[in-house]
Amino acid sequence: MAGSAQNTAVPVGAEAKPAPPRSRLGRRRPGAFLDLSVQVGVVLALCLAWEAGARLGAINPFLLPPLTDVLARIGEDAASGAVFVDLGLTLYRALLGFFIAAVIGIPVGILMSRVAVVRWFFDPLLSVGFPMPKVAFLPIFILWFDIYDTSKVIMVAFSCFFPIAAATYAGTTGLDKWPIWSARSFGAKEVEILWEVNLPMALPQILTGLQVALPVGMITTVVTEMLMGGRGIGGSMIMAGRFADSVGVFAGIVEIVALGFLVVKSLELLRARLLAWHPETRR
Amino acid sequence: MSAAGAQGRAAPAVPGSPRLFGILDAALRYSPLLVLVAIWEGLGLSGLVSRQMLPDLGTILSEFWRMLVGGDLLYNTARSLSRSFSGLALAILVGLAAGLAMATARPARLLINPVVQIFYPMPKSALIPVVMIWLGLGDASKVLLIFLGCLLPVVVGAYNGARGVNPFLIWSARSLGAGRFEVLREVIVPAAMPEILNGCRTALAFSFILMVSSEFLIASDGVGYMISSLGDGGIYPAMFAVIFFVAAIGFAADRIYTAIMRRQLRWRNA
Numbered sequence: 001m002a003g004s005a006q007n008t009a010v011p012v013g014a015e016a017k018p019a020p021p022r023s024r025l026g027r028r029r030p031g032a033f034l035d036l037s038v039q040v041g042v043v044l045a046l047c048l049a050w051e052a053g054a055r056l057g058a059i060n061p062f063l064l065p066p067l068t069d070v071l072a073r074i075g076e077d078a079a080s081g082a083v084f085v086d087l088g089l090t091l092y093r094a095l096l097g098f099f100i101a102a103v104i105g106i107p108v109g110i111l112m113s114r115v116a117v118v119r120w121f122f123d124p125l126l127s128v129g130f131p132m133p134k135v136a137f138l139p140i141f142i143l144w145f146d147i148y149d150t151s152k153v154i155m156v157a158f159s160c161f162f163p164i165a166a167a168t169y170a171g172t173t174g175l176d177k178w179p180i181w182s183a184r185s186f187g188a189k190e191v192e193i194l195w196e197v198n199l200p201m202a203l204p205q206i207l208t209g210l211q212v213a214l215p216v217g218m219i220t221t222v223v224t225e226m227l228m229g230g231r232g233i234g235g236s237m238i239m240a241g242r243f244a245d246s247v248g249v250f251a252g253i254v255e256i257v258a259l260g261f262l263v264v265k266s267l268e269l270l271r272a273r274l275l276a277w278h279p280e281t282r283r
Numbered sequence: 284m285s286a287a288g289a290q291g292r293a294a295p296a297v298p299g300s301p302r303l304f305g306i307l308d309a310a311l312r313y314s315p316l317l318v319l320v321a322i323w324e325g326l327g328l329s330g331l332v333s334r335q336m337l338p339d340l341g342t343i344l345s346e347f348w349r350m351l352v353g354g355d356l357l358y359n360t361a362r363s364l365s366r367s368f369s370g371l372a373l374a375i376l377v378g379l380a381a382g383l384a385m386a387t388a389r390p391a392r393l394l395i396n397p398v399v400q401i402f403y404p405m406p407k408s409a410l411i412p413v414v415m416i417w418l419g420l421g422d423a424s425k426v427l428l429i430f431l432g433c434l435l436p437v438v439v440g441a442y443n444g445a446r447g448v449n450p451f452l453i454w455s456a457r458s459l460g461a462g463r464f465e466v467l468r469e470v471i472v473p474a475a476m477p478e479i480l481n482g483c484r485t486a487l488a489f490s491f492i493l494m495v496s497s498e499f500l501i502a503s504d505g506v507g508y509m510i511s512s513l514g515d516g517g518i519y520p521a522m523f524a525v526i527f528f529v530a531a532i533g534f535a536a537d538r539i540y541t542a543i544m545r546r547q548l549r550w551r552n553a
Contacts, residue, residue: 042394122315123315125316125319131533131536131538132531132533133495136507136530136533137526139510139526140523143336218406219407219492221406222406222408222409223411227511234409238412241412244416249412249413249416250413261404263404
């Protein structure tokens with residue numbers, strides 16, 4: 001369990017590389033179960049400290065309302081359905097924007113590695129667009145597409161596009177030539193080579209790009225909701241903040257932690273599934 | 284990170300070629316941006332889109348110049364950058380210490396790892412109302428937000444980097460009589476440097492995102508506040524000017540950072 005716990009701590013970019021030599025700490029020890037239980041214990045202890053600190057007056061309950069109050073609020077909101085509307089809308093906007101970015105970004109990345117004109121056009125746009133803070137463009141999208149879902153989804157798609165296209169481009173260029181030559185000498189057509197050889201070889205990096213983009217999309221979704229108001233977890237949280245309803249704010253935090261965890265872990269599972277054949281999974 | 288790879292490929296082919304060619308090369312490379320400018324102006328002139336939504340670039344530039352000379356823009360940029368860099372610097376200090384401690388000491392790992400696991404996937408912008416409740420609308424709330432948002436990429440970068448160090452290097456240093464701290468300073472940190480620097484690069488990008496979005500929502504100065512108040516006032520050419528300026532700063536910060544990073548890692552490729 002220690003091994004897998006460490007694998008999940010990772011993120012971004014680290015997976016695509018060959019497994020680093022295992023250090024003393026990375027080895028599966030017989031104490032793995034102990035490790036896990038200690039870590040669960042730490043989480044429980046933190047929750048307990050939160051509750052006790054707020055109840056016993058060590059912490060101002062306005063700054064950190066007791067955990068049980070927060071959970072009770074989530075329970076109430078779940079009973080009235082508000083939680084599911086908020087989380088559902090946030091998830092819908094984040095995933096739709098992410099999906100649009102993937103549908104555009106992956107083909108653009110592939111075309112960049114194969115067609116010189118596309119590469120000429122998009123290469124500078126990616127290298128300028130990749131590092132800039134995309135969220136600054138939000139007011140432009142509000143101006144162009146009004147304050148409803150369209151502008152939110154377009155904003156999310158815009159911020160997810162760059163990491164996805166850049167990772168796909170990097171993944172599909174500079175591939176090992178031997179598998180491609182072998183496929184060609186077996187008489188595979190170019191389209192078949194693309195689907196059967198190039199894409200599977202580039203898949204780890206494309207997935208890494210998606211794994212970078214998804215959290216960015218979630219951050220952006222929450223900001224757009226906070227700025228434009230309305231339903232959605234971001235909108236509810238900023239309203240709670242403005243009305244100094246700290247229980248509401250922390251209920252939102254607990255909900256968004258759960259949602260973020262769910263979404264990011266699902267993508268990790270999908271990666272393991274899609275790369276079941278790849279050496280990285282069999283480590 | 285991939286964009287940086289693309290960058291390296293486009294460097295002048297002949298080493299030591301005259302500077303002029305470098306400039307020409309860059310001009311040619313960035314020519315597609317001119318295509319976008321042409322499309323922008325064409326759409327505006329054609330009358331298909333109102334000038335309100337797509338102000339002409341001349342007006343945007345003159346607004347930019349007016350704000351630059353007036354000192355407005357520089358003042359707000361300085362405010363924003365001071366917030367984002369203080370948050371980032373704190374995050375790097377604390378994150379590096381936490382990540383290295385996690386990689387080298389088991390108790391630290393058991394204590395810190397669950398917290399990292401839980402908070403890593405959380406969209407950090409959700410903390411905006413929390414820091415607002417904790418610290419109000421002043422500078423401290425934004426610095427705290429940027430600190431919290433940038434912390435985890437640094438921790439994870441340092442942890443993964445330090446954990447991936449070839450154990451033979453550590454054993455050799457140990458057997459040559461190096462103490463725990465010396466091993467950390469002389470072996471682990473240099474070997475983990477690429478991943479540490481990558482984590483800090485992610486954190487740099489996050490610091491800009493969080494700086495701008497928190498200033499949209501809770502601030503009374505800074506570039507984000509400037510953008511949103513110009514937008515609310517309907518002064519769109521100026522709003523576009525500030526947005527493009529912020530994008531340019533973010534881009535420049537990343538370029539400067541990667542240049543430093545390449546310098547720092549030069550010894551590895553030698």
